[in-house]
Amino acid sequence: xxxxxxxxxxxxxxxxxxxxxxxxxxxxxxxxxxxxxxxxxxxxxxxxxxxxxxxxxxxxxxxxxxxxxxxxxxxxxxxxxxxxxxxxxxxxxxxxxxxxxxxxxxxxxxxxxxxxxxxxxxxxxxxxxxxxxxxxxxxxxxxxxxxxxxxxxxxxxxx
Amino acid sequence: xxxxxxxxxxxxxxxxxxxxxxxxxxxxxxxxxxxxxxxxxxxxxxxxxxxxxxxxxxxxxxxxxxxxxxxxxxxxxxxxxxxxxxxxxxxxxxxxxxxxxxxxxxxxxxxxxxxxxxxxxxxxxxxxxxxxxxxxxxxxxxxxxxxxxxxxxxxxxxx
DNA sequence: CCTGAAAACAGACCCCC
DNA sequence: GGGGGTCTGTTTTCAGG
Numbered sequence: 001x002x003x004x005x006x007x008x009x010x011x012x013x014x015x016x017x018x019x020x021x022x023x024x025x026x027x028x029x030x031x032x033x034x035x036x037x038x039x040x041x042x043x044x045x046x047x048x049x050x051x052x053x054x055x056x057x058x059x060x061x062x063x064x065x066x067x068x069x070x071x072x073x074x075x076x077x078x079x080x081x082x083x084x085x086x087x088x089x090x091x092x093x094x095x096x097x098x099x100x101x102x103x104x105x106x107x108x109x110x111x112x113x114x115x116x117x118x119x120x121x122x123x124x125x126x127x128x129x130x131x132x133x134x135x136x137x138x139x140x141x142x143x144x145x146x147x148x149x150x151x152x153x154x155x156x157x158x159x
Numbered sequence: 160x161x162x163x164x165x166x167x168x169x170x171x172x173x174x175x176x177x178x179x180x181x182x183x184x185x186x187x188x189x190x191x192x193x194x195x196x197x198x199x200x201x202x203x204x205x206x207x208x209x210x211x212x213x214x215x216x217x218x219x220x221x222x223x224x225x226x227x228x229x230x231x232x233x234x235x236x237x238x239x240x241x242x243x244x245x246x247x248x249x250x251x252x253x254x255x256x257x258x259x260x261x262x263x264x265x266x267x268x269x270x271x272x273x274x275x276x277x278x279x280x281x282x283x284x285x286x287x288x289x290x291x292x293x294x295x296x297x298x299x300x301x302x303x304x305x306x307x308x309x310x311x312x313x314x315x316x317x318x
Numbered sequence: 319c320c321t322g323a324a325a326a327c328a329g330a331c332c333c334c335c
Numbered sequence: 336g337g338g339g340g341t342c343t344g345t346t347t348t349c350a351g352g
Contacts, residue, residue, distance in 0.1 A: 100317035158259035
């Protein structure tokens with residue numbers, strides 16, 4: 001069993017400023033971040049380490065342009081189901097996690113049970129995904145919303 | 160005026176493997192990436208530079224745990240509007256881009272015109288956001304879907 | 319286009335304040 | 336807990352095959 005790091009860390013202004021800088025560009029040098037937040041190398045490094053250990057931030061990643069990979073279609077999928085047994089749910093979650101085209105999956109409150117964000121090459125590829133999904137698990141109703149334009153997409157949280 | 164980098168770059172297998180490694184952890188050393196993809200430092204570095212220059216990948220970032228920042232509520236907002244003049248649209252887009260709690264905004268095909276993903280501290284904070292938004296621009300119908308559980312959330316695209 | 323070495327650089331850890 | 340220096344490893348560059 002993996003020990004989930006769940007320490008309740010208090011973040012002060014310096015921590016938050018560092019997070020902001022790292023979210024903007026994680027490739028910056030410590031000196032540069034230190035300059036931006038009005039501090040010096042060592043404190044910045046100590047806080048980064050602290051926040052990493054506490055699980056406040058995950059590993060750094062690069063954001064890749066989907067179009068460069070030929071992923072030109074983005075769907076939001078609204079799912080209603082009639083099944084709510086743990087058994088069904090486990091199977092459904094496993095299916096979602098296994099599919100790399102699913103970028104986000106949330107269980108919702110209210111009439112709609114789940115929402116997915118799915119990135120695929122085109123409408124045809126979405127249909128392949130959809131058929132595969134409903135063959136794995138029973139769902140009651142599925143609505144796919146096709147994105148025409150990505151107005152905004154950011155991984156940065158307001159710090 | 161910024162020159163939008165829009166070169167159509169062909170990515171071969173080595174490029175894609177490098178992207179996969181960087182998406183998993185952008186903090187790895189070149190040697191380690193080179194080892195993973197079965198190549199050597201310099202070629203890996205050349206391709207990274209090429210892809211950066213071509214805009215295939217953006218700057219590296221860190222993924223921050225929303226709960227650590229006290230952002231415990233996530234809403235998907237479905238918006239219908241009756242207004243479709245460019246003037247209204249410009250104002251709407253500007254409002255979305257200006258609000259840091261909006262993590263994603265897409266213009267959709269079909270009955271629903273827009274979908275937003277909004278991260279806030281709690282339901283109260285969402286209402287503040289919502290009231291502010293509808294006071295800035297007229298919308299016809301708004302449905303907010305509250306996320307109960309984030310089943311999956313990844314920034315990594317299938318490469 | 320890759321290999322290997324050399325130079326510039328930044329990250330990790332120290333002691334002192 | 337922050338300031339500054341130092342050592343180590345990494346990034347970046349470049350000559351050569």
